[in-house]
Amino acid sequence: MFLTFALITLCAALGMLLQKNVIVAGLCLVATFFGLAGLFLLLANPVAAAFQLIVYSGAIMVLVLFVIMMLNSHEEEPAQASRPVQRWLGVALAALLALGSIKLVSASAGVAALAKSGAAVPTAMTLQKVGTTLFAEHVLGFEVAGLLLLVAMIGAVALTKRNL
Amino acid sequence: MTGMEAILSGGLQGYLVVAFLLFTIGLATVLLRRTLLMQFMGVELMLNAANVALLAFARFRGGDPQGTVFYLFIIAVAACEAAVGLALVIGLFRHRSTTDSDRAASLKQ
Structure with a gap:
């Protein structure tokens, strides 16, 4: 699966x-x-x-x-200037990151220990557990997230509207 | 090779590798594609890679609900980023009639 x-x-x-x-x-x-x-x-x-x-x-x-x-x-617009060096550098960087991270993860002893100690499947997460943690320990973060969403909404309207 | 087996059987290593590869594909999308909307989708992919790693660690620490709570905060920030980012793309299209990031190279009109 x-x-x-x-x-x-x-x-x-x-x-x-x-x-x-x-x-x-x-x-x-x-x-x-x-x-x-x-x-x-x-x-x-x-x-x-x-x-x-x-x-x-x-x-x-x-x-x-x-x-x-x-x-x-x-469709993507035709390129103004072809930049082969930058493109190949980008591909090389991404490939290096992918290979390096796979090697790092499969060789890491700490990750292997954590995978072994937590191998038993825990009880499924419930909305009740999430809600209790959210409102008991992270009320301030919750309020700030709400404020952030409001600010982003006002910002999006202000940016797209031609003249306020 | 035991490392490869742990990745393929769906242990913590497998989820971390999926997260890293998703992040890499998102980064490659931002680096290689010129359309701003595609670059935006690449950023969404990188945010989701962080989510996979976060929830995988939470599950292997005994189903910690803190991981899900922070996943909710990441989703809230991603929604804000989507709204403002797309508004900026629309603003650029209004002024320059393009969504190509290479063509938006100067600050003057």
Whole structure:
């Protein structure tokens, strides 16, 4: 099951990177989010999986696809100047990061110890546990997050409106 | 090789590798694509990679609810970033009629 969801996630993300059409890339990103929701379910965390589906594949991707269609920019515009050196440097950097991180994770003794000590599947996360922790220990963070969302909403309206 | 087995069988290492690879693909999207909307999607991918690592560590520490709480905070920040980022893309399109980040190279009109 883990391999299935991991492959869905990574293949869809790779499809997004290579896709020419921006709308198809957005739909690939939705598939990535579905794969991630599956991974969260395997992590015994149905709460996070539900939030992933509702907020990411629901709200945020609808916003992105809406903007793509509004701007009518389905295809990437032709490049002004081809920058082969920078592009290959980017590819090399990404490949180096990927290989280095895989090597680091598989060789790390601390990660292996944590994986061994926590191997037993814990009881599934419930909304009650999350809510209790959120409101008992992180009330200030919760309020600040609400304020941040309000500020972002006002900022978005102010940026897109032609003359206030 | 025991390291590879731990990754493929879905232990903590497997989730961390998925998170790292997702982050790399997101970074490559930001570096290689020129359309601002694609770069924005790459940023979303990198945020999600952080979420995978966070929730994986929370599960292997005995199902700690703190991980899910911080996942909620990351989602809130990502939603703010989506709203403001897309508003900026629309603003750029209004002024320059382009969504190509290479064509937005000067501060003057």
